[in-house]
Each structure stands twice: as structure tokens, then as C-alpha cells.
Amino acid sequence: MTIWPPRREALRRPAYRSLADTVIRAVSAGELKSGDRMPTHRDLAYELGVSVQTVSRAYDELTRAGVLVGEVGRGTFVRAGPAETRMPYVTDRQFGSIIDLSLLKPVLAPLHEEAMRKALVDVAGSLPMTTIASFRPNVALRAYAEPALDWLSLCGVEASPARLVLTNGNTAAMTATLLTVAGPGDLIVAEELGHHTLKPLTSYLGLRLRGLPLDEDGITPEGFDRVCAREPVKAIHMLPTGLAPKPVTMSAERRAALVAVARKHDVLIMENDAWGPIHPDRPPTVASLAPERTFYFTSLTKCIMPGLRFGCLVVPDTFASAAANRHLVTNWMATPMIAEIATRWIADGTARRLLEWQKAALGERNAAAAGVLAGLPFQSSPNGMHVWLPLPPEWSEEGFLAHARLHGVAVAPGSSFCLTEPGRHAGVRLCLGGEPADRLELGLQIVARLIRSRPEPALLAI
Template sequence: MTIWPPNPSDLRRPVYRSLAETLIRAVNAGELRDGDRLPTHRNLAYDLGLSVQTVSRAYDELIRRGVIAGEVGRGTFVKSGRSDAQTPFLSEGRYGELIDFSMLKPVFVPMHLETMRRALTKLGTDLPASAISSFRTSGALRNYTKPALKWLKLCGLDQPSQGLLLTNGNTAAMTVALMTVANPGDLVVTEELGHHTLRPLSRYLGLRIQGLEIDAHGVVPAAFAKACEKSTVKAIYLMPTGLNPCALTMPLERRKELVAVARRHDVLIIENDAWGPLQPNRPEPIAAMAPERTFYFTSLTKCIMPGLRFGFLTMPETYQSAAANRQLVTNWMVTPLMAELASRWITDGTAEYLLKWQMEALGERNKRGAAILGNVPFNSSPNGMHFWLPMPGGWTEDGFVAHARLNSVALAPGASFKLSDSVHKPGVRICLGAETTEALERGLTVISRLARSNPEPPLLTL
């Protein structure tokens, strides 16, 4: 018995969802393959005895999910494959009652908006001229070094100012670091499930990327050593403290092992610590163990407020000039107005207050999430912004994400983080910060039901 096209009598209400769900099942079963052409809206509606509007709504749902794609003048086609540049989060706006667990964000409530409004009002009364008039980085940013060093110390890093660059958040710091450590054609290794922008950014810079085997503690040292013995590795890119898709925090001993391999093979290290001091009792940064070879970056964006794009990049002093030049050609300098505001918050304690608030809010969401998922296996980290849900038996990533999406829950598929062509641990990332507490509980209830059901479950509704 074939799944596609469906028997009209098998479609349930709401019919557009049931139709979309049936097509997804056909893709998962291999009846429909990447590139297969689908009937026109009108023809399928006629064949199934449905309205054209119902079929159009089902196709729209599948297009939003990325299961199919429409091409002007050619038709509609199955699109089961993924490109390297695909983001794990939704690129379109919100639709209806969609609960979005795909975007990694801190918790944001009206208190944050009021805090920002008060700060901007005060800034308007005593704004220094250098914050809006200077083109020279040394003149505009001189006063922001001390607050930056104070925040880095809170992150566990006592960094001299000579090896410090202020950046417009983590992405800018990541770009400068990659451009500084490697040239076109060089090899950079990383976790096999890692940062979703690393592959496309490396491709734009002409770098080669190789994903390394990970276990419950992060990158396996033997896999790192083997890669170094086989090829010349310029740098290893790591997210060792909960930020990685699998929500793993690398213990101190594993960090020391990787540093030892890096020293033995003279490999530079890029440490992405975007969450900063959000995690309690965290091991010291790799940059503190190996300052002579580590580029470390963090910012206030993830741990305090999404719009507070102010970050810090530290590096060995010998690379300071090269990194500063690359900062000039990509960003020129951090936005002084944002640096002024963020530095004031660090100095007067506002930043640390908001950090502690965020830690408590995310800690509570982690507890609620764990209670709802119950005995469903998942990975998490203290005060972390997401769960990692390994695929329950029989489920595929695409199938699980698609069924959740049909129940108005958006997830980030593990394939979006895949940086190895040979090894992949199927799973989905569930972000905890972007939604209200009530929406969080409703969405996690849907996920819990799906995880306990068969790969072809009955249609669930919120």
C-alpha cells in the first residue's frame, strides 16, 4: 500500500495538516525523493476532491518547513536535502500560534525593555562626544577597556589589555579570529556537531573544515591527534561550555588533553564562549590554560540581552596587530554608542544584575522542561539555553521536526550543525529562552508526546 498520493478517506481534520503530514511520511518512507515533481495545486485538489485553498495551505506549510520548494515556471518539487548554509532557526516570520524553539536566545521580559529605555534616557543627558564623533579606534574606545577586562575576569579570564579587541558581538569576533589564524586553503578542525555558521563562513574565507568525533565530554583527543598527524591543522574551533548543540560542558581534564595535543602539533585554538559566565561552577576557559595560542571570544548578547551587541576577543599578544587589521577591514571598530552603554552597565553593576536574573530564569526553565520531558532522554547544562534531544527510536530528524512543525512547534534539526560528512548523531536542539513560560510548557508537552510515540503518530493538536 502506498502512502502518496493519499486516499481521501484517510485524511483527517484539519485536512491541510493531514495532507502535509502524509507527504512528509512519504518522503521519510522513500516514496518521494529529492527533486520529485509534485502535482499542481489544482490537479491535486481535483484528484483528492479537496478545495484548491486546502491544497495551497498544505503546500505553504511544507514550503515553510523546507520539505518542498516552488520554482516559478517549473512547478513544485520535493526538497529533502539540506545545504551547508541552512540555518537551524526559522527565517520567516511567525505564523499563527507557532511556538519557536529554533532560535537560541536569552529570556527577554518587559523588565529588559524598561532597563534599556532608562539607560538610553540617561545616556542622552551626558553622552560623551567621542561616542558619536570619532573615527579613530584608540580615541573612541580608550575608556571601554577597563570595563571589558572586568567582565572577562568574571568569565574566568585575567587578560592583559594588549591582547584585547572590542567587537560588535560574537559573530564579528569569530570572523576576525578565523581570518587571523588561517589563510585560504588551511585546515580548521572542530566538533562534528558545532557552530552552524562555521562552515559557510569558512567557505567564504577559503578555509577547509573538518569535524572531529565527539563523546560525552566533547572532542575526542585521539581524533584531534589523528587529524594533526594526517594533515597540517592550523586551528581547532571549540565551544566547550554548554553552548554546543549537544549541550556538553567539557571537563577540565579533557580541556588539558586537547591543549596538550595543540601544543604538540603547534595548533592554534579558537574558543567560543558566547554564553560567558552564565554557567555556574564552570571549568576555567581554555584561554586561561593556553594563552599563548588561544583566541577567546564572548559577549553580552547571549547572557544579558539580545540587542546588546558588545563583545570581546582576546588573543596572544603576537597576533594583536594582525587581528586589529582584520577588525578594521571587516567592522572598522565596535559601535562606540553600544560600547558606552554596555561599559556603564558593567561598571555600575547593571550587567551583573541582569546576568544573575538570566541565570535564575533559565535555571527555572530547565527544571520545568526536565519535568515535562520526564524519562525522555535529553542533554542539558545548568542554566543552559537549550536541550539536545537525541532521536527516539525509529524517528528521523526530518520526520520529527516536520511533525513538531505541523503541531505548531519549530525545532532546530541536528543536521544544521553537522560539520562531518561521515559521522552524525541524529537529534534536535530545543531552545528554551525565546518563548513565554506558558508557551514553553505547551511546546515541550507536544515534544514529549512525539518522543514517546511511533514515527508515524496520530496527528497531535495543541
């Protein structure tokens, strides 16, 4: 039995939701393809025996969900299928009251606003002139090195000021690192399911990128070794501590094994530790195991506050000058005003207090998520900012994303993070920090109900 066009008697109440659901299933089944023109509102209403308003509302919902697109003077068309440069999160608030589980961010509360207000007052009363007057990074940022090194020590990295580059967060550090370790045409390897900005960034820089196979402990040393044996690899990018869509924290043994392969083939290492010290009792950093070849970067953005875009890049001694120059031409320097606030917080203990608060808040949210998702094969970490939820075979990522949007929830698709063939890691990332606790629980309940369902209109209509 075909799904499209739908039969009048197959629609359930409310009819607009059932019609929208049918379109999504038809797209998932391949009966409606990207670029197909949809019937006019009036024609489809007449065919189904419903009002034009019902069809219009269904089309509106599908347009907001990203399944359809309207073109003035031409009609409405299917706009489904994975996009190469799609970001995993909702890029605007056009969805109104949607529960946003797509954007990875820490939990925020009134104490964060209070801390920032106090910091701004304190800075206004004792602002160093270099913060607003210096145009030289080594002058403006010199005073911030010592607090930054203290924070790095908390992260498990010991470094000297000569090896430190202060940045506006992890993306700036990643960009400077890639420019330092490789040139156009060079090969970078990374987790086959990893950081969503790495793929477009390497493409923009003219670098080749290849995914490495994963198991329950992260990147496999055997897979890494095989790629290196076939052709030269400049660097490996890794997310060893819970950051990847599958929140896996590599064991100490796995980290040591990957370092051994990197040394064997003279491969540089990029250790992306965006969450910093938020995971308790984590194994030693890769940078501590191989300081001679590891570019380590972290920031306060995820573990303290989104607006506090201040990060640290630690580089091997032999690359210190090159990395500083690459950062200079791409970012010039970390924003002194933000660096001033961040390092004051490190020095006076505010950053540590906010870190401990964040650990506790995320622990509570992970416990709540585990209760809602009980019985489903989800993956999480005790203080992680997200949950990974594999999709059963009957759900396509596109179909599930669209259904979730229709039911008021935005989630991040696994395809946004995947460096291998589509569908290899079919699943969704559910972020725990961006919404108030009650909205988070409601969003998780909706997702759990949908994933336990079969993608049939009778089961999914509300």
C-alpha cells in the first residue's frame, strides 16, 4: 500500500497533524523526494475532503519543521534529505515555543547573571589600562597567563607560558591548530562520529578528513594504525572525555594505545577538551601523556557560562611560535575584557564554584533523563551535557527529526556529526542544559514516546 497520496479515511484527528505525519512518512519511504512539487492547498483539500485551512496548517507545520519549502509564484516543494553543512542545532527561534534539545550548552540559573553583574561592577572600578588600550597580544594578555595555567592544571595539563595561546574559545583554538599542523591536501583523521565543526573547517582550509572506527572505548588503535600505514597522516583529532555525540570517555589504557600509534607514525594529536574539568575522576589527559606532540585546547564556555568565550591552547614547544602566529592572523588575540573577567573568576574562586554547581546541576538532569528514558538504549555520562539515543530501524533520522519538531521538540541528528556513510550511526543527541528543568522533562517525555512508537499516523497523532 502506498503512503502518498493519502487516503481520506486514513486521516486521524487532528487532521492537519495526521496529514503532516503522512507527508513525513512518504518522504522517509522515498515516495516523496527532494524537489517534488506538492499539490496546491486547494487541490489537496478537495481530494481529501478537508478544509483548505487544514492543508495550510499542515504545510505550515512541515515548513517550520524543514520538510517543505514554499517558493513565491512556484508552489510548495519537498526539502528533505541530509545537508552537508547542516548544523546540529536550531539556528533561529522561528519555531516559537519549541523545546530546544538541540543546542549544547551548560545549565544556567540566576546565580550566573548575578556573578556576571558583580564582575562588571568590579571591572568598572579597577580596569587595567592595558585591557582597553593595548593592541599587542603579548602586552594585553600577559597578566592572564598565570590564572589560565592554574585552570589548565585543574584540567590535568601542566604547561609553561611559552606554550600557551589564549583564545576566544575552542573554535578559535581548533582553527589555529589546524593551520599549524597541516597544509592544503594533508590528511587529518578523527572519530567517525565526532565534532560537527571539524568537517566544514577542514574543507574550508583545503584539508582532507577521514573518520576512524569507534568501539565502546572510543577510537580503535587498530583502525588508526591501518590508516597511518596506508598513507601519511598529519594529525589526529580526538574527543577523549565525553564530548562526542556518543558520550564515551576513553580509558587510560586506550589513550596510551593511541599515543603509541601516533608516535609510531609521527602523527600530531589534537585533544579537544571543551568541557574542561567537568567530568570527575577522568583519566589523565592525552597532553600529559604526549606533551611533545599534543595540541590541547579547552575553554570556560561549556563548563562555566556560554558568554564567557575564553579558552586556552597548549602547544608543543617546537610549535609555539607557529601556533601563536596562526592565531594572530585569524583572531589577533583573545578579547581582553572577557579574558579579564574569566581570569578574575579563576583567581578568586568564582570559576571553581560555578564549575561545582554545574556538575551538580548536570548530575541531577542526567538522573532525571535516565528515569524518563528507562528501557531505551541511551548512552550518557554522570555529569555530561547530553544523551545519545540510537534510533530503531523503522525510524529514519529525517523522519524522526521532523516528527519531533511537529510535536514541539528540536533534537540534533547523528548525521551532523558523522564522517562516514549516512545511516551508520543513526541516532539523535539530546542536550540537557539549554531548557528549564520542567521543559526538559517534557521534551524528553515526548522524545521517549515517539521513539517507542512506530511511525504510523494512528500511533503518532495527538
